[in-house]
Amino acid sequence: MSSKRPNQLFRNMPAKVAAIPMVVTALFIFVGGTAWTVVYSFTKSGLLPRLKWVGLDQYERLWGTNRWLVSIENLAIYGICMLVLVFVIGFILAALIDQKIRFENTIRTVILYPYALSFVVTGLVWQWILNPEFGVQGIVRDLGWQSFTFNPLYSPQIAIFGVLIAGLWQGSGLVMVLMLAGLRGIDQEVWKAARVDGIPTWKTYIFIVIPMMRPVFITTLVLVVTGIVKIYDLIVAQTGGGPGIATEVPAKYVYDMMFQAANLGQGFAASTMMLVTVALIIIPWAMLEFGGKRRV
Amino acid sequence: MTFSVEIKNLDLHFGNVAVLQQLNLDIHEGEFLVLLGSSGCGKSTLLNCIAGLLEVTDGQIFIGGENVTWAEPSERGIDMVFQSYALYPQMTVEGNLTFGLKNAGLPKIEIAERVKRAAGILQIEPLLKRKPAALSGGQRQRVAIGRALVRDVDVFLFDEPLSNLDAKLRADLRVEIKKLHGQLNNTMIYVTHDQIEAMTLADRIAIMKGGKIMQLASPHEIYNRPRNLYVADFIGSPSMNFLNGEISGGNFMVGKLTIPLDGYEFAKGSRQEGKAIIGLRPEHIVTGDNLASAAMRTKVTVELVEPMGSDTLIYATLAGTFIHVRMDGQVQAASGDEIEIGFLPDRASLFDPVSEERL
Numbered sequence A: 001m002s003s004k005r006p007n008q009l010f011r012n013m014p015a016k017v018a019a020i021p022m023v024v025t026a027l028f029i030f031v032g033g034t035a036w037t038v039v040y041s042f043t044k045s046g047l048l049p050r051l052k053w054v055g056l057d058q059y060e061r062l063w064g065t066n067r068w069l070v071s072i073e074n075l076a077i078y079g080i081c082m083l084v085l086v087f088v089i090g091f092i093l094a095a096l097i098d099q100k101i102r103f104e105n106t107i108r109t110v111i112l113y114p115y116a117l118s119f120v121v122t123g124l125v126w127q128w129i130l131n132p133e134f135g136v137q138g139i140v141r142d143l144g145w146q147s148f149t150f151n152p153l154y155s156p157q158i159a160i161f162g163v164l165i166a167g168l169w170q171g172s173g174l175v176m177v178l179m180l181a182g183l184r185g186i187d188q189e190v191w192k193a194a195r196v197d198g199i200p201t202w203k204t205y206i207f208i209v210i211p212m213m214r215p216v217f218i219t220t221l222v223l224v225v226t227g228i229v230k231i232y233d234l235i236v237a238q239t240g241g242g243p244g245i246a247t248e249v250p251a252k253y254v255y256d257m258m259f260q261a262a263n264l265g266q267g268f269a270a271s272t273m274m275l276v277t278v279a280l281i282i283i284p285w286a287m288l289e290f291g292g293k294r295r296v
Numbered sequence B: 001m002t003f004s005v006e007i008k009n010l011d012l013h014f015g016n017v018a019v020l021q022q023l024n025l026d027i028h029e030g031e032f033l034v035l036l037g038s039s040g041c042g043k044s045t046l047l048n049c050i051a052g053l054l055e056v057t058d059g060q061i062f063i064g065g066e067n068v069t070w071a072e073p074s075e076r077g078i079d080m081v082f083q084s085y086a087l088y089p090q091m092t093v094e095g096n097l098t099f100g101l102k103n104a105g106l107p108k109i110e111i112a113e114r115v116k117r118a119a120g121i122l123q124i125e126p127l128l129k130r131k132p133a134a135l136s137g138g139q140r141q142r143v144a145i146g147r148a149l150v151r152d153v154d155v156f157l158f159d160e161p162l163s164n165l166d167a168k169l170r171a172d173l174r175v176e177i178k179k180l181h182g183q184l185n186n187t188m189i190y191v192t193h194d195q196i197e198a199m200t201l202a203d204r205i206a207i208m209k210g211g212k213i214m215q216l217a218s219p220h221e222i223y224n225r226p227r228n229l230y231v232a233d234f235i236g237s238p239s240m241n242f243l244n245g246e247i248s249g250g251n252f253m254v255g256k257l258t259i260p261l262d263g264y265e266f267a268k269g270s271r272q273e274g275k276a277i278i279g280l281r282p283e284h285i286v287t288g289d290n291l292a293s294a295a296m297r298t299k300v301t302v303e304l305v306e307p308m309g310s311d312t313l314i315y316a317t318l319a320g321t322f323i324h325v326r327m328d329g330q331v332q333a334a335s336g337d338e339i340e341i342g343f344l345p346d347r348a349s350l351f352d353p354v355s356e357e358r359l
């Protein structure tokens, strides 16, 4: 054996070799593509990318467009409500199932099932359910309550909540199974210790169990947040952005600008704004989470 | 005589599996009782019933004279220490000790005093600000015991508290728990499947099998006068030697051997006759200088030698049965040697081969 410390470059060699394709992909596609997009957002690209500089014109136009502002507002409403509700619903469902109920597998499958559907199917299903003539409203009226009104998709002020319902229906199952996995990972003896200590169940959840589930919460948070930011297909399938522009979202704005309005520069500017927003949220959080001294 | 814990006709079923059946157990004030038994015999289940963590199917539990069969665990005046420590990982040691007390609404000064006292007894003062992840196994278990100490309860329940520790630490903590018991004089009920722990800690040991208590007695009694074949076989390492034979005319006959039973105390007082099993502990078969005290001697051929330092184990065949004999560690023996062994009938145990009860 040599007494020299092995070269750091060659430690864990197989793992490093295996990571090369992913690293290359990440560098070229993600970093390269992102940089390219940002650069072209300062140009007057129309149908095709052209390096004709216009400075911040695209951004000025973007922030002067009502549809973009509505999109941002919708994303904020949808995002905050979705984030809060999907966690609350998912966690409560998981906590209920964790009580060693019967038919656990069946119930878990039923609740997780929507997640296996594509957003297009979810969108269509909820378009029908919320349709005033054939859906919930129609059924309740047929039962005799003639004045019953439940018509979110056709009222611009609340249409985004119609989308939210569909999003929750689809997303809660995933959060539930992740939370359930987290709950099952908690040592039963901790529960017993808390009972012996006389801690009420709700307090045990809040002060002991949920803090222990921190890693699961972070994983779930990442999955849910990425799902929110890139929401596109649900909107297209369920409302098409309507009524009017009531349910427009940023991702749809980007897509429409690039591929329908033949205005690449505008699309690039919008997607750069999305990137900046995400970065503004992620970077401070990542610095808090991973920076500073290592936590135990 | 008041009992600290009384268990009356306790039944516990999981679905239609009866784990505890008609179990009765009385534990004295300040007693250290060890529940000992092989895996799956229901020790933890019994402890959980006492703690109130499992709902009993039938029967009653009294703690400090009060019927607590349906009381919440926190109202029973007990605390429990678990095998996996079960500390709250996101709280500091101090947080772990105080969480239950704060929740119960105790005044701050009182809490601080209790923590100080417990930390002093267990010598965990320097650890109070650390999180459990930054502690060694032994330290964690100390904190877990501390969490029970601060609650100031009458009865401590331990469920294999030392099983996750290495042998050296286990021995150290064992001594500490014994000291702690001497200091506090609480009633302690301690589950283990480690015989040494049971023998060294217990005032009385309850040997369990299949949800029943086979024998409840002092370690000395259990070791020297096991009530049945199961207990005799379970206690002692290496285990007791058993020879199948017959009692007739005050002698035990096995093969060509005749072992006189002078000095053996029969359980029923009077002498029994007929088929029987004799149980002889490896150290109760004597060799060398001790042969003089033996009632009967014979010669065997050594087949295998296991030197263990303080003593040496010899394997040989006696009357068609493979037996082991414990000899002094200084004796040199090799396989093939012929040695003389002797029996001490007053130390032997006789069992009925059918009922397996002590004769």
Ligand SMILES: Nc1ncnc2c1ncn2[C@@H]1O[C@H](COP(=O)(O)OP(=O)(O)OP(=O)(O)O)[C@@H](O)[C@H]1O
Pocket: B014, B017, B019, B037, B038, B039, B040, B041, B042, B043, B044, B045, B046, B193
């Ligand atoms: N929740 C449960 N449902 C069904 N059976 C159970 C349950 N918990 C325990 N048992 C059964 O009860 C019996 C006694 O279990 P228990 O945990 O009390 O054993 P133990 O003596 O503590 O064993 P060990 O030394 O391995 O801890 C076992 O046969 C076990 O299979």
Ligand SMILES: [Mg+2]
Pocket: B043, B044, B045
């Ligand atoms: Mg157990």
